[in-house]
Each structure stands twice: as C-alpha cells, then as structure tokens.
Amino acid sequence: MLGSALPATLELSLDTLCSALVAYVVSRQKQERCLLYLEDIGSEETQSSEDELRSLLKKFAIEPDQFLLQSEQKHRYQHFVHVLMSQQKAFACLCAPKDHQQDTLCHDNCHEHQETIAQQIKAQKLPYVIRIKKAEEEISFADLIQGEVTMTPDEIGSPIILQNDGNPSPLFASTCDDMLSGTSLRIRTIQHFESTPAEIHIKQSLGYTAQTEYAHLPAIHIEDGDDATLIRQLLEEGFLPDAMINYLLLAGNTPPTDHFTLPDAVAWFDLSTLSPDAVTFDKETLRRLNRKHLEEMDDKRLSKLFGFADADIGKLLKLYLGEADTISALDSRIKAIFSPKHCDGDEAAQMQTLSTLIYEAPMFGAFEDFVQYLVTQSGIEEARLLALLRLLITAAPDGPRLEDIYPLISPYITEIARCTP
Numbered sequence: 085m086l087g088s089a090l091p092a093t094l095e096l097s098l099d100t101l102c103s104a105l106v107a108y109v110v111s112r113q114k115q116e117r118c119l120l121y122l123e124d125i126g127s128e129e130t131q132s133s134e135d136e137l138r139s140l141l142k143k144f145a146i147e148p149d150q151f152l153l154q155s156e157q158k159h160r161y162q163h164f165v166h167v168l169m170s171q172q173k174a175f176a177c178l179c180a181p182k183d184h185q186q187d188t189l190c191h192d193n194c195h196e197h198q199e200t201i202a203q204q205i206k207a208q209k210l211p212y213v214i215r216i217k218k219a220e221e222e223i224s225f226a227d228l229i230q231g232e233v234t235m236t237p238d239e240i241g242s243p244i245i246l247q248n249d250g251n252p253s254p255l256f257a258s259t260c261d262d263m264l265s266g267t268s269l270r271i272r273t274i275q276h277f278e279s280t281p282a283e284i285h286i287k288q289s290l291g292y293t294a295q296t297e298y299a300h301l302p303a304i305h306i307e308d309g310d311d312a313t314l315i316r317q318l319l320e321e322g323f324l325p326d327a328m329i330n331y332l333l334l335a336g337n338t339p340p341t342d343h344f345t346l347p348d349a350v351a352w353f354d355l356s357t358l359s360p361d362a363v364t365f366d367k368e369t370l371r372r373l374n375r376k377h378l379e380e381m382d383d384k385r386l387s388k389l390f391g392f393a394d395a396d397i398g399k400l401l402k403l404y405l406g407e408a409d410t411i412s413a414l415d416s417r418i419k420a421i422f423s424p425k426h427c428d429g430d431e432a433a434q435m436q437t438l439s440t441l442i443y444e445a446p447m448f449g450a451f452e453d454f455v456q457y458l459v460t461q462s463g464i465e466e467a468r469l470l471a472l473l474r475l476l477i478t479a480a481p482d483g484p485r486l487e488d489i490y491p492l493i494s495p496y497i498t499e500i501a502r503c504t505p
Contacts, residue, residue, distance in 0.1 A: 086111040087267040089121040089258060090137060096315045098304045098365060099273040101144065102332040105346075106301060107271040108146045109333070112350045116268070117149040121261050124155045125251050140315075143325045145346050152265065154257050161252035161260045164290060165214055165245055173289045174245060176201050176212045188241030188282070190215055195242070214246035216286055223281040228299040230274070230360045235281040243282045259283040262296050269297045271355075274362075276300065299355050302336045303362040318370075322411030327374035334373075335363045343376050375409040378402070390418050396492040403484040403492075420479040421493070424502040432505070435472055437462055439503035442476075451490040476501050 088107035090100060104120060111118035120141075122134055134153060141147070154161075168174035175195040194201055195217060205212055218241065224234040245256035252260070262270060262283070277300040287296075306314060318328060326345060333349050334342055336359040340352055378386065383398030389411060390397065397418070404417045427435040441461050448454035458473070459466050474486055477493070477500055493500055 085117050085119055085265050085267045086114070086269045086271065087119045087121060087262065087265060088271050089123055089261075091123050096140070098306070098314055098332060099275070099301070101315055101328075102304065102335070103272050103301055104141065104146055105144065105329060105332055106299070106353075106355070108148065109346070109349050109353050110269070110271065110355060111149075113353065119150045119152055119265055119267065120146075120148040121152050121154060121258070123254060123257070124153055125158060125257060126249070143319070144329055145325070150265075152261065154261070157257070157260065157264065158252065160264060161257055162246070162250075164260055165252070165256070168216060168245070168289060169214065171289075172217075174214050174216045175242075176205065177215045177242075177244075178204065178210055178212050188243045190242050211248040213244045213248050215242040216245050216282075216289060218242050219281075219285045219288075223284050225280060225284060225298060227277070227280075228269075228297060228355050229302070229358050230277060230300050233277075233281070235278075240282050240285055243279070243286075245286065255279055255282060256286065259286045263287060263290065263292050263294075266294065267296055268294075269299065271299045271301065274300045274303045302358065302360055304332075304335060305362055305364045307364060314365075320412070322413060322415070323370060323374050324377050324411065327370060327377045330373045330377065331370045334369075336361065343373065371409045375405050378405055378409070378414075390415060396495075400489065400492040403488055407483070417478075417483075421477065421500055422496070423479070424504040425476055425479050427503040427505060431472060431475075432503075434462070434464055434468075435476055436503045438464075438469070438472055438476055439501050442501040443498050447494065449491075449494075451487045454490060454494075476503065 086107050088103045090096070090104060107120070108118050122137065124134070134151065138151065165174065175190075175198055177190050177192075177194040178201055179190060179192045179194060194215075201212070204210055219237045222234050222236050223240065224232060226232045243255055244253045247253055258276075261267065280298055280300075315328075319325070329346050329349075330342075330344055333339070333344075333346075333353065337353075338357055339349070379402060381398070383395035383402070384393060386398035386401055387394050387396075390401070392398075400421075401414050401418060404414055408414045408417055425435070425439075427439075438458060441458055445454075445457060445461075448457060455466065455470065455473070458464075459469055462469065464472070470486065471481070474481065474483070477486065477489065490497075
C-alpha cells in the first residue's frame with residue numbers, strides 16, 4: 085500500500101499535488117494499491133470537500149484505489165492514545181498554549197507530576213494535551229530521496245498526540261493511518277521530513293513492527309509568494325492538467341524526454357533518481373509544455389474545449405499557438421473571431437460593405453477566389469481589402485495568415501464577418 089495525504093481544501097499547492105501524483109505513479113509501477121488520506125479532522129463540510137477534491141484530482145488523472153477520511157478514523161486514533169496512556173508511554177501536559185499545538189517540548193516536566201496534573205484537570209477543568217514520552221535512543225531512517233537522517237531523543241522531543249480540543253494531532257493521525265492501512269511507502273512533501281523520526285517513535289511505542297519506507301519530495305518554491313491557491317489559479321489561467329502533470333513529474337528529475345503524459349511516466353519514473361534539492365517554479369517552462377500538449381491534442385478534442393465539435397476549429401486554434409499558449413489566451417482569440425466586429429471611423433463604411441458582400445456571396449473553396457470576388461464586387465484595392473478583411477474576420481490587425489485561416493472557417497464565414505456600428 086502506498087500512501088499520501090491531502091488537506092481538506094481545494095487550495096492545493098504544487099507540492100501537495102506533486103506528492104499525490106508521485107504516489108499514484110509509483111503505485112502503478114509496483115502494482116500496489118494507492119491510498120490518499122484526506123486530513124479533514126476539524127474541517128467543515130467534509131463531504132463537500134471530499135467530492136470536490138475527488139473531482140479536482142480526476143482532472144489530473146489521479147483516481148486512488150482508496151480515499152480515506154481521517155474524520156472517520158478519529159475513534160481509532162483516540163484508542164491508540166488510550167493505549168499509550170495506559171502503558172505510561174504518554175502523558176497529560178498543561179504547558180502547551182493553544183497556539184503552539186505542534187510544540188514538541190514540555191517545559192514543566194509534566195510527565196513527572198501526572199497525579200497532580202490529573203487532579204488539577206479534574207478540579208479546575210484545565211485544558212490539556214497528551215504528549216508521547218521521549219524516545220530513549222536515537223532514531224534513524226533512510227529516506228528514498230533525501231538520504232539517511234538520525235535524530236536524538238532531545239531533537240525529537242515529546243510531540244503532542246492529542247490536542248486540547250480532543251482531536252488527534254496531524255502527526256499522530258498520519259502515523260496511525262500508516263499502521264491501520266499497512267502503508268509500506270509514504271510519499272509526501274519535504275515539510276514532513278523532520279517529523280518522521282517522531283512518527284517512527286510513536287509506531288515503536290505502540291509495538292508496530294512492520295516497516296514503512298518514506299520518500300520526501302523536494303520543495304517547489306514560488307518566487308511570487310504564497311502558493312496556496314496556485315493550482316486553481318493555473319487552471320483558471322488555462323493551463324492543461326496534462327501540462328501541469330508533465331511539469332511536476334519533470335521537476336528535479338532526469339526523464340528520457342521532457343515532454344510526456346502520465347502513462348508515459350509510469351514506464352520510466354524512478355524515485356531514486358530524484359534530486360533532493362528544492363526547485364523553483366518556472367512558469368515559462370510550464371508555458372512551453374502547455375503549448376506542446378495543445379499542439380499534440382486531437383483537433384476535434386481541442387475544439388470541444390471551446391464549445392465546438394469541429395476538427396477544423398481545432399486546427400484554427402493551433403494556428404494561434406505561436407502567440408497564445410493557454411486555454412484562456414486561445415479563448416480570447418476564438419471569441420474575437422466569432423463575435424460581431426465593431427466598425428467605426430473611416431473604415432466603417434467599407435467594412436460594412438464587405439460584411440454585406442460576404443453574407444450574399446456564394447461559397448468559395450479557394451481563398452484567392454474569395455478575395456478576387458470581393459475586390460471585383462467592392463471596388464476596394466486588394467491590399468486595403470485584405471487589411472479590412474483581417475479585421476472583419478479576426479478583429480486584430482495581425483496574426484496567422486488569412487489564407488491559412490479561411491479554409492478552416494469558411495463554413496462559418498457569414499456568422500464571423502458580422503459588422504456592428
């Protein structure tokens with residue numbers, strides 16, 4: 085079983101999405117089940133979050149074999165806390181302020197005064213947390229990406245396993261998830277790297293002997309600041325999920341080619357070749373990959389993204405890839421073509437004349453014949469007519485060649501060449 089965790093929110097970061105992608109790829113390589121945990125304890129609208137998160141992940145072709153809600157396991161986590169307390173391997177602590185729930189230090193040696201603390205809690209109804217006692221020995225593990233690390237008992241400290249609101253800490257819930265599901269490999273972001281020895285200590289304290297391997301992916305830094313909503317922003321900007329998958333699996337890696345799909349990655353991806361060093365998000369590289377995926381998309385499928393089912397419209401869109409490299413940029417081009425053109429100023433009368441002629445003209449297969457007909461009927465000099473025709477068709481003074489555009493839009497020409505004051 086391979087595992088990865090996701091927050092109960094749609095505001096996924098690149099790091100989090102990357103960990104889910106890698107877990108999915110490696111699970112398919114190993115032909116093992118892929119389990120994604122939803123860290124939803126304490127969150128609101130869990131069912132809505134789960135449904136929307138599933139839908140979001142499906143955009144990236146991630147369909148795990150099992151989706152586990154931590155809120156549904158809460159009673160099991162609390163049982164494990166009870167086991168540790170009954171075996172005196174955990175203790176109640178009064179010195180953890182509410183805003184420092186992840187503090188690993190007990191400042192008042194609470195473990196030495198448990199009877200007194202129990203009386204205080206009962207009599208004064210004081211808020212408290214439960215901590216695991218310090219490890220007695222160093223704990224080492226070999227991360228598949230970051231290498232081997234060893235931490236002393238003092239470095240690990242006494243992490244909180246039950247918060248003062250009665251909920252398990254994220255650290256403890258994650259550890260219990262591994263045990264309950266039999267996770268053999270946990271793939272996650274580098275932010276969890278230093279907490280891994282504490283998780284191993286908790287497992288050992290509970291008598292769990294099965295080994296869990298860990299792979300902590302290198303961080304993806306965003307130079308422009310907070311990346312909390314970056315995935316949603318990139319989708320709204322018109323980047324394809326396939327291009328984002330390509331980019332994330334490329335980061336810090338040495339694939340046989342820098343352009344690939346998720347199924348391609350299953351064939352060559354290797355955790356051991358990933359660089360442990362952080363990478364900086366490069367939007368220009370993502371743009372280049374996005375353009376490449378758009379170029380290779382089936383023409384009819386591409387047109388469907390814009391409300392058509394016409395391979396020629398897909399070909400038309402690809403003519404604009406030299407100047408537009410996202411869905412939203414292409415959308416502005418195609419909307420401009422199919423919207424009425426605003427005609428005013430000195431050229432308004434001539435454009436209106438061309439619009440009327442096009443509406444009444446027979447169908448021409450060849451662009452040259454179409455232009456010659458308009459020149460003859462309008463009396464407008466050809467160079468001038470071509471400039472007006474470009475505005476009437478594309479609403480822009482420049483762009484792809486009209487002789488390339490015309491064969492692709494000729495069935496729609498009367499709809500396109502509309503002129504409004």
